[in-house]
Amino acid sequence: MEILIPTPKDFSFKRTAISHGWSELPPFEIDSKNWTLTRVIALDDRAFTATITHTRRTVKINVPGKASRRALEKIERDTRHMLRLDDDMGEFYRLISNDADFQWVETEGAGRLLRSPTVFEDLVKTICTTNCSWSLTDKMARSLVGALGRESNDRRRAFPTAEDMASQPEKFYRDEVRSGYRAPYLKELAERVASGELDVESWLTSDKSTSELKREMKRVKGVGDYAAENLLKLVGRYEGLALDSWVRAKFARLHNGGRAAKDKKIEQYYSRFGHWRGLALWCDMTRDWMKDGLSSF
DNA sequence: GCGTCCAGGTCTACC
DNA sequence: GGTAGACCTGGACGC
Numbered sequence: 001m002e003i004l005i006p007t008p009k010d011f012s013f014k015r016t017a018i019s020h021g022w023s024e025l026p027p028f029e030i031d032s033k034n035w036t037l038t039r040v041i042a043l044d045d046r047a048f049t050a051t052i053t054h055t056r057r058t059v060k061i062n063v064p065g066k067a068s069r070r071a072l073e074k075i076e077r078d079t080r081h082m083l084r085l086d087d088d089m090g091e092f093y094r095l096i097s098n099d100a101d102f103q104w105v106e107t108e109g110a111g112r113l114l115r116s117p118t119v120f121e122d123l124v125k126t127i128c129t130t131n132c133s134w135s136l137t138d139k140m141a142r143s144l145v146g147a148l149g150r151e152s153n154d155r156r157r158a159f160p161t162a163e164d165m166a167s168q169p170e171k172f173y174r175d176e177v178r179s180g181y182r183a184p185y186l187k188e189l190a191e192r193v194a195s196g197e198l199d200v201e202s203w204l205t206s207d208k209s210t211s212e213l214k215r216e217m218k219r220v221k222g223v224g225d226y227a228a229e230n231l232l233k234l235v236g237r238y239e240g241l242a243l244d245s246w247v248r249a250k251f252a253r254l255h256n257g258g259r260a261a262k263d264k265k266i267e268q269y270y271s272r273f274g275h276w277r278g279l280a281l282w283c284d285m286t287r288d289w290m291k292d293g294l295s296s297f
Numbered sequence: 298g299c300g301t302c303c304a305g306g307t308c309t310a311c312c
Numbered sequence: 313g314g315t316a317g318a319c320c321t322g323g324a325c326g327c
Contacts, residue, residue, distance in 0.1 A: 131306040136321060180320035181307090224307045245305060 003061040003076050007085060010093065012109025013037075013054030016083050018289055019113045020282070021134065025125060025141040027149060027159050028114075039082065040149070041117060042158035043074050047150040050075050052083075059083065065153050084112035087236065092276045099272075105283045108290070113282070115234045119200040120193055121159045122234045127182055127189070127222040129230075136178070143177040165190035185222035203235050210237045210275075229278065238278035241267065250285050 007013070017023050017037045023030040027040035037052040048071060051062040061079055063072070080086055089111050096102035105111055116122045128140040148164045149157030165186065173183035192198040198220070206213055210232060217228040229240025241247070243263055252260050255269060266281075273280035 129306090131304085131319085132321065133305075133323075135323085136305095139322090174320095178321070181318090182320085185307095222307070226306060 001063045001065075001067055001072065003063070003072055003079075005059040005061070005076060005080065005085065007054065007057050007059055008089075009057070010089055010106065010109050011057075011083075011085065011112065013059065013083070014290065015108055015110040016112040016114055019110070019286065021129075021137075022114050022116065022122075022125070025138060026145040027157060029156075038156075039079075040152050040156045040158040041075050041078050042150050042161065043071050045150065046071070047152040047156075047158040048075060049152040049154050049156050050079065052079060059085070078117040081117055082115055084115070087112055092279060095273060095276055096280060102280060102283065104287065105280075110283050110286075111279055113233055113279075116159065118159075119203050119231075119235065120162055123189065123200055123220065123223070123231060124159075124165075124186065126227045126230050126234075127185060127220075128179065130182075130222065130224070130227055140177050140179050147172075147176055162190045162193035166194035182222055185220075188221055203231070206235075210239050213237070214240065233278055233282070237275075238280075239275050240278050241270065241281050242278060247281070247285055254284070 014035055017030055017035070018032065022028055023037060029038040030036070031038075035053065039050050039052065041048050041050055048063050048067055053060050053062075059079065061075060063075060067075070089106075092111055093106040096105050116125070124144070125137070125141060129137045144165070145157045145159055148160035148168065150160075150164075151157055168187070168190075170183050170187045173179045173186045177183070177186070179186055189198075193200060203213060203217070208216070213235075214228045214232060217223050217231055218225075223231070225240075226242055226244050229242035232238070232240050233242060243266060248260065248263075248266070251266050251269075252258055255261070256265070267277075270277040270281045270284075
């Protein structure tokens with residue numbers, strides 16, 4: 001079955017698909033030769049593999065086999081959410097159009113950051129990016145999906161729900177997922193979300209100030225400044241820079257003659273972009289990703 | 298193959 | 313509020 005979604009004029013499928021490392025983590029899969037993004041989407045007790053492509057200002061989603069109308073609506077809704085098709089980039093593009101070093105962002109349709117269908121998945125994956133190599137993050141995500149995700153018709157697996165994760169003992173996260181000291185954090189998070197005590201999906205529409213929302217995010221064990229600011233970007237707030245060692249090193253190469261720069265200097269550099277500064281920084285850091293392909297991540 | 302060192306971000310205890 | 317040390321894994325390196 002096929003779903004077609006018209007896309008905004010300023011949307012770039014390629015730039016969005018490779019906007020950050022999420023497209024390489026299951027249940028995403030990216031084929032950057034044929035520019036196909038595959039994603040397993042869970043619905044109640046079933047899961048569907050959606051193959052997403054883009055031609056002539058239209059996103060095309062292919063879902064093998066039969067799917068109910070409700071399932072197709074969910075797949076469309078999730079795809080719009082993941083690809084940020086409803087985000088209005090106008091204000092950001094107008095702001096950066098005055099800056100010669102950033103005009104490429106609008107020309108190339110960059111700035112939409114790929115995200116998961118749920119904040120819960122983005123939160124779990126963000127915790128799995130902290131204090132470790134990308135290969136370990138990949139391993140943790142693969143273990144979670146492989147062990148707990150619901151199987152789709154082509155035997156791929158979806159990302160586990162909070163309930164799926166809450167049902168596992170801490171030992172599972174330590175021994176199977178290899179999440180180390182993060183094991184109790186993942187277990188506690190899943191239990192809090194599954195019980196309804198913590199509603200992380202509400203962060204998408206929260207009317208709290210960004211600093212209040214950041215404080216709330218940091219109350220989740222394993223979420224510090226970097227993780228909270230990364231999550232804020234994924235819920236559409238770009239005031240935080242989410243500085244980690246990779247960003248600091250890249251800034252040093254691009255703008256500081258290869259020497260380490262103080263965080264204050266990095267903050268100063270992007271301050272001209274106001275509440276869009278976090279997005280401006282990320283576009284700046286990833287400008288060469290289209291040239292270098294995904295291997296540069 | 299084994300042991301050691303290091304990078305990575307957050308938490309906790311302490312000042 | 314700031315800081316030091318612990319947390320845990322995988323990779324690099326030397327033997």
